[in-house]
Amino acid sequence: MFDVDFLVDRVFPSLNAGLWMSVKLIVPSAVFGLLFGVIIGVVRVFGKPWMQRAANAYTATFRGVPLLVQLFILYFGLPNIGIYLEPYPASVLGFILCSAAYNSEYVRGALLSIRQGQLSAAQALGFSTMQTLMSIVVPQAVRRALPGCGNEVVYLIKYSSLAYVITCIELTGEAKVLASRTFRFTEVFLVVGAYYLFLVTVASWLLHKLEDRFHIPGFGRPRQ
Amino acid sequence: MAMPENVSAPAPILRLENIGKTLGGKRILSSVTMEVDKGQLKVLIGPSGAGKSTLLQCINHLIPPDEGHIYLEGRVVDAARRSELYAFRQQVGMIFQDFNLFDHLDALNNVSIALRKVRGMNRKAAAERAMAELERVGLANRATLYPAQLSGGQKQRVAIARALAMDPKVMLLDEPTSALDPELVGEVLAVIRDLARGGMTMVMATHQMDFARALAHEILFMERGSIIERGSPAELLAPGSGTRTADFCSRLTDLCEECS
Numbered sequence: 001m002f003d004v005d006f007l008v009d010r011v012f013p014s015l016n017a018g019l020w021m022s023v024k025l026i027v028p029s030a031v032f033g034l035l036f037g038v039i040i041g042v043v044r045v046f047g048k049p050w051m052q053r054a055a056n057a058y059t060a061t062f063r064g065v066p067l068l069v070q071l072f073i074l075y076f077g078l079p080n081i082g083i084y085l086e087p088y089p090a091s092v093l094g095f096i097l098c099s100a101a102y103n104s105e106y107v108r109g110a111l112l113s114i115r116q117g118q119l120s121a122a123q124a125l126g127f128s129t130m131q132t133l134m135s136i137v138v139p140q141a142v143r144r145a146l147p148g149c150g151n152e153v154v155y156l157i158k159y160s161s162l163a164y165v166i167t168c169i170e171l172t173g174e175a176k177v178l179a180s181r182t183f184r185f186t187e188v189f190l191v192v193g194a195y196y197l198f199l200v201t202v203a204s205w206l207l208h209k210l211e212d213r214f215h216i217p218g219f220g221r222p223r224q
Numbered sequence: 225m226a227m228p229e230n231v232s233a234p235a236p237i238l239r240l241e242n243i244g245k246t247l248g249g250k251r252i253l254s255s256v257t258m259e260v261d262k263g264q265l266k267v268l269i270g271p272s273g274a275g276k277s278t279l280l281q282c283i284n285h286l287i288p289p290d291e292g293h294i295y296l297e298g299r300v301v302d303a304a305r306r307s308e309l310y311a312f313r314q315q316v317g318m319i320f321q322d323f324n325l326f327d328h329l330d331a332l333n334n335v336s337i338a339l340r341k342v343r344g345m346n347r348k349a350a351a352e353r354a355m356a357e358l359e360r361v362g363l364a365n366r367a368t369l370y371p372a373q374l375s376g377g378q379k380q381r382v383a384i385a386r387a388l389a390m391d392p393k394v395m396l397l398d399e400p401t402s403a404l405d406p407e408l409v410g411e412v413l414a415v416i417r418d419l420a421r422g423g424m425t426m427v428m429a430t431h432q433m434d435f436a437r438a439l440a441h442e443i444l445f446m447e448r449g450s451i452i453e454r455g456s457p458a459e460l461l462a463p464g465s466g467t468r469t470a471d472f473c474s475r476l477t478d479l480c481e482e483c484s
Contacts, residue, residue: 120286121324121383125338125390126314128306135341140328216328218372 003187010178011191018174019195025088025160025170026199029095030153036096037103037149038142044104045111046133055104062101068162070094075166087168091160099156106148110141143219150207157199171195235298237262237425238316238394243282244291245275245449252278253449255292260394260427265420267436268429269472270446276429277321279446280396283427284316285309296393314342317387317395322403323379325371325386331358331378332367335386343390357385361415377408381415388419395419397428433473437461445469 043055062070075090085093114137122132164173171192179188236259245253253275260266268276281287283294285303294301296312303309325334335354339345345353358364361381371379380400387395400416401409413435420426420439430436436443437457445453445460445468453460453469460469 115324115327117320117322117324118326120281121318121320121326121386122338123286124284124313124316124318125386126310126342127338128310131341135337136326136328140326143328216372217370218327 006182006184006187007191010182011188014174014178015171015188015191015195018169018171019199021168021170021174022157022160022199025091025095025163025168026153026157029092029099029160030156032096033099033152033156034103034149036100037152038107038138038145040100040104041107041111041141041145042133042138044108046129046137059101059104062097063105067094067098067159068165070098071162071166087163087166090166091163091168095156095160095163098159099152102152102155103145103149106145106152107141109148110144111137113144114140140219143214143216146207146211146214150204150211153203153207154200157203158196161196236260236295237297238283238427239295239298240279240283240292241295242292243279243289243294245278245282245287245289247278247287251449253282253289256449256451257292258444258451258454260425262425263423264441265426265428265439267440267443268427268446269431269433269436269443269469271472274446275449276446277398280318280398280427280429283396284313284318286318310342314338314390315393317390317392319380319383319387319395319397319400321399323371323376323383325374325379325382327371330368330370331363331374331382331385334371334382335389338386339389353389354385357389358382360388361385362411375408376404377411380404380412384412384415384419393425395424395426395428397426397430399429399431401430401432431476433461433476443469445472 040055040058043051044059045052047055071091071094074085074094075087078085078090118136118140119132122136127135160170161172163170164176167173169177175188175192179185182188238260240256240258242255242257243253244251244255256275256279258266268279270276278287282289285294285301288303296315301308301312303312326337329337332351332354335357336347336350339350339353340347343350355364355367358367361384363378363381363385366374366378366382371382374382384400397416401412404412409432413432416426416428417435417439440457442454443457443460444451447468453467455467455469459465460467461473462470
């Protein structure tokens with residue numbers, strides 16, 4: 001069934017272009033999604049009551065509304081109030097907002113697992129609340145949240161395919177175009193599946209490296 | 225009412241005046257007053273729930289007291305002003321029953337982080353000072369180990385080094401040996417004894433009566449949120465003195481003998 005010429009001449013070139021666009025969607029979304037997720041998670045646990053309410057509302061909204069609907073609102077809805085976003089920034093923005101909402105939940109769980117006594121110890125040494133958060137709480141919480149946030153990166157790799165719906169043609173978008181032109185859906189989408197599997201494998205490996213890099217005795221799995 | 229600042233007798237380094245605290249409708253502390261002179265070791269004893277731990281945490285406002293005032297070197301601490309509170313806390317070291325080391329930092333950084341973040345020392349100077357403090361508690365060879373790799377006694381000694389690095393004027397010790405296995409109590413008490421002999425001012429809640437008897441300048445017996453007896457160990461613990469303190473201690477000793 002596999003036609004090598006078709007794969008080499010048609011499938012790989014167009015999918016490679018799509019792969020590059022996917023990477024450009026995924027990397028900034030993962031980085032800023034994690035960063036904002038940490039900030040929102042910290043606010044949800046340690047913020048002033050009104051800040052906690054706002055951050056909780058944010059999380060409830062962006063976890064509660066389908067990502068596709070959010071992307072439609074960003075791309076098709078915002079022009080009604082005079083905000084025009086190109087497909088790429090609209091997609092990245094949507095992914096960051098969604099990813100941050102999920103990550104904030106992992107971070108919140110991690111923050112709640114840190115023993116209160118360490119906060120007392122920091123305060124007793126004269127740390128301000130902000131210094132306690134930055135030097136004591138967040139470094140530990142991020143380590144504890146890392147496996148969960150890695151899970152979110154894996155999800156992100158796959159839901160980045162939704163970008164094609166708002167005309168940001170990435171891996172899935174290129175595949176859809178190519179398959180529609182050639183009617184060779186099986187080959188094209190099997191290769192796309194393999195590409196995503198490759199992306200997820202690389203991401204998992206990197207996340208593992210990251211966990212090793214930040215490993216500290218007493219946190220998470222023992223080092224092999 | 226206003227006392228002249230430079231009275232002839234040296235002002236106590238730490239003074240508590242009518243400290244009161246109510247938590248969840250329950251009176252935890254009621255008008256606790258005490259003075260600690262420079263170089264003194266005051267020992268708080270009493271049954272569990274007496275308010276010893278709350279009192280110690282009220283002193284540095286980890287639990288803000290509802291009533292009363294705290295004076296450090298004759299100056300009242302205004303906890304409403306954040307910077308003043310943080311500056312005050314730097315001068316009051318605290319040792320906790322369950323150590324509360326920072327789990328993500330090795331022993332050296334546990335000691336040096338406050339020097340860097342709070343004191344603003346550079347990394348090298350902070351590390352040198354931290355190393356000196358670890359040496360003082362006999363743990364220089366454990367500097368690169370993380371809390372999860374240390375024994376309970378070692379953790380508590382790191383915690384003591386961490387407090388000492390800030391050059392505290394007073395140390396508050398909240399049952400520093402209660403969470404330790406019996407064979408590890410000695411190494412921690414030895415460090416505290418050396419501090420006491422070196423002239424460190426300390427307020428310590430403990431059940432180690434032999435230690436209190438040997439080293440305390442004053443024993444304060446607390447019950448239901450008040451100090452009900454105070455005096456030197458010789459006064460309070462003399463056989464036949466009939467004090468609540470002596471009674472409490474003999475029951476504590478009986479308990480130990482039953483166990484052994």
